[in-house]
Amino acid sequence: MTVAAMELVNLKKSIGNKDIIKGLSFSINRGEVFGFIGPNGAGKTTTIRMMVGLINISEGDVLIQGHSIKKDFKQAVREVGAIVENPEMYPFMTGWQNLKHYARMMPGVTEERMLKVVKLMGMEKAIKEKVGKYSLGMRQRLGIAQALLHKPSILILDEPTNGLDPAGIREMRAHIRHLAREENVAVIVSSHLLSEIEQMCDRIGVIKNGEMVTLQQVGAQDNDNLVHQLTVTPITKAKQFIQEEFALQVVEQDGILSFHCKKEQMPAVIKSLVENNCSIYEANVVNGTLEDQFFELIGENTIE
Amino acid sequence: MSRLFKLIQNEQAKIYIRKSTWIMYIILFAIIIAGAFLTDKFSDLNEDYQGDDWREVLQEENKDLQKEMEKDEYAASINPETIAKNNYYLENDIQPAPYGTWNFVTENAVLMMLVSLLTIIVAGGIIANEFRWGSIKLLLIRPISRSGILLSKYLATLLFGLYTTIFLFITSWIVGAIFFGVGDMNPEIVKQTANGFTSVSLLQETFTQYGYQLVPLIMMTTLAFMISAVFRNSSLAIGISIFLMMGGNTFIGFLAEKEWAKYILFANLDLSQFADGRTPMVNGLTLEFSITMLAIYYVVFLAMSWIIFTKRDVAGQ
Ligand SMILES: Nc1ncnc2c1ncn2[C@@H]1O[C@H](COP(=O)(O)OP(=O)(O)O)[C@@H](O)[C@H]1O
Ligand SMILES: [Mg+2]
Numbered sequence: 001m002t003v004a005a006m007e008l009v010n011l012k013k014s015i016g017n018k019d020i021i022k023g024l025s026f027s028i029n030r031g032e033v034f035g036f037i038g039p040n041g042a043g044k045t046t047t048i049r050m051m052v053g054l055i056n057i058s059e060g061d062v063l064i065q066g067h068s069i070k071k072d073f074k075q076a077v078r079e080v081g082a083i084v085e086n087p088e089m090y091p092f093m094t095g096w097q098n099l100k101h102y103a104r105m106m107p108g109v110t111e112e113r114m115l116k117v118v119k120l121m122g123m124e125k126a127i128k129e130k131v132g133k134y135s136l137g138m139r140q141r142l143g144i145a146q147a148l149l150h151k152p153s154i155l156i157l158d159e160p161t162n163g164l165d166p167a168g169i170r171e172m173r174a175h176i177r178h179l180a181r182e183e184n185v186a187v188i189v190s191s192h193l194l195s196e197i198e199q200m201c202d203r204i205g206v207i208k209n210g211e212m213v214t215l216q217q218v219g220a221q222d223n224d225n226l227v228h229q230l231t232v233t234p235i236t237k238a239k240q241f242i243q244e245e246f247a248l249q250v251v252e253q254d255g256i257l258s259f260h261c262k263k264e265q266m267p268a269v270i271k272s273l274v275e276n277n278c279s280i281y282e283a284n285v286v287n288g289t290l291e292d293q294f295f296e297l298i299g300e301n302t303i304e
Numbered sequence: 305m306s307r308l309f310k311l312i313q314n315e316q317a318k319i320y321i322r323k324s325t326w327i328m329y330i331i332l333f334a335i336i337i338a339g340a341f342l343t344d345k346f347s348d349l350n351e352d353y354q355g356d357d358w359r360e361v362l363q364e365e366n367k368d369l370q371k372e373m374e375k376d377e378y379a380a381s382i383n384p385e386t387i388a389k390n391n392y393y394l395e396n397d398i399q400p401a402p403y404g405t406w407n408f409v410t411e412n413a414v415l416m417m418l419v420s421l422l423t424i425i426v427a428g429g430i431i432a433n434e435f436r437w438g439s440i441k442l443l444l445i446r447p448i449s450r451s452g453i454l455l456s457k458y459l460a461t462l463l464f465g466l467y468t469t470i471f472l473f474i475t476s477w478i479v480g481a482i483f484f485g486v487g488d489m490n491p492e493i494v495k496q497t498a499n500g501f502t503s504v505s506l507l508q509e510t511f512t513q514y515g516y517q518l519v520p521l522i523m524m525t526t527l528a529f530m531i532s533a534v535f536r537n538s539s540l541a542i543g544i545s546i547f548l549m550m551g552g553n554t555f556i557g558f559l560a561e562k563e564w565a566k567y568i569l570f571a572n573l574d575l576s577q578f579a580d581g582r583t584p585m586v587n588g589l590t591l592e593f594s595i596t597m598l599a600i601y602y603v604v605f606l607a608m609s610w611i612i613f614t615k616r617d618v619a620g621q
Contacts, residue, residue: 046619054445054617055617077446082445088438088439088442089439092322093321097317097321102446104314106447107447
């Protein structure tokens, strides 16, 4: 059996008499992108802080390539690259000076490696500029570059898409997928928005109130229970029509109709909508089970 | 070892890359220039004694001082010292040396107060700033123990103090040389002690003065460093340390009569109070006692910094 890149063993954290993390156990393998999802305040950052030894572990342990972060900090942390919360680089130094700073703190980081990482994150142009002038997206990328310098076997990114515009988010996703392949690292990406990171993850764990509520493979879909989304006008008429004609539960949100049905049922739905003079602009299938569970567990899809 | 060296290099890069550090040096430089200018304009530079007739000049001066004392009460209180000093020159047949750059360097030992202030500012920020910037999280997830990070930061702070002291010393020497000339290689000066006047080597006097000033510099810097590590707040660290540095002597003035006054840090900072047969500020102080107290305070400051910095959670601001 190969050693997991990272393994959490009944990890707990209490501050004062408040239990913040209540026993997390899961592992992440090399080359895998793991989505760590939960609403704000669920305990994602607290878990990540324990993973990298920034805060003491109340109970349990984190093993990184088999090394305990508690007992064998240096060996364990050598395998980790991370951004915790925001990519807080020194604003008064250039991107390159920042990388140089962290390179000096780790053995075996060559100039060549620094250049490679800069290229990997597509920052050749910006690297000579002061970080104070960077956009948030640029700072995120520099943050990832910093985390990759020493060829870690696990990369931990805390809300890397937070605050980015849609184009930035798409770019970030592409970068992370590319990295997982290119560098063969395990990646943990946290987010409070399932939709922002679902596409790039191999596996997703949902955390709520310090507990893991579901852990599952992305793409393992329940074919009989898909969620379909339609962008359609006039929306009220279409909603009524689908409910009456097909006896389906329809939810209207942000100008989009969502409902469960079998894949085979969809052509008929669309056909009859068109025949009834509804204009369909977009039709989507979303990963029903996951989206649903998230929705059920968290109450809504996006929690700010 | 080379890892520690690189960590110190990092810390120094972060100190010296910032504009605020350079502004501190520019201010220090400007004060040195201003000092030289004022000294040149308004101080007695012993120019009158440089001719072959210096003995007559001294005697003449003593007569004038004597006359002044008869008319003026204030002069009566301060002139005897000058007369005694002049007599010492005459009796021992020492020609007063001209005011040269070494005199200027020695007088600038008072600017070590400013060096302490600047070093306190660096010490107060060196840990707290990392917390304020959030960069502490990236700093502490390296294969380096927290003790190692702390040590590198402390050493970088002390080195900053040392470099700034050297800057003060060398800049003073150069500016002094430009304004007053280099002077003798090893000039002697006459100074007053409890046992009257003696002639001492000026160079030795210079290094002694700076040496005494290093004690409060190191102690107050270490105090600021501790507050920075414990409270993670630079304004607090800098504010408290500077307030205590400025106010310390005043407190001691008020508390000198108290039995426990000698245990206060500030009663022990000025080791020159034991030199030249002077009487210490507070009853019961001896050099040995002061050194012991300083060592205890120093160890406590460092231990507090270490315990808090290595053990406490790094979470939230
Ligand atoms: N230092 C702390 N003291 C007390 N409570 C804390 C502390 N840090 C975090 N918490 C609490 O722990 C919970 C989890 O926070 P966090 O891990 O930041 O959540 P997330 O990153 O998922 O948004 C929150 O309810 C928060 O209020
Ligand atoms: Mg968080």
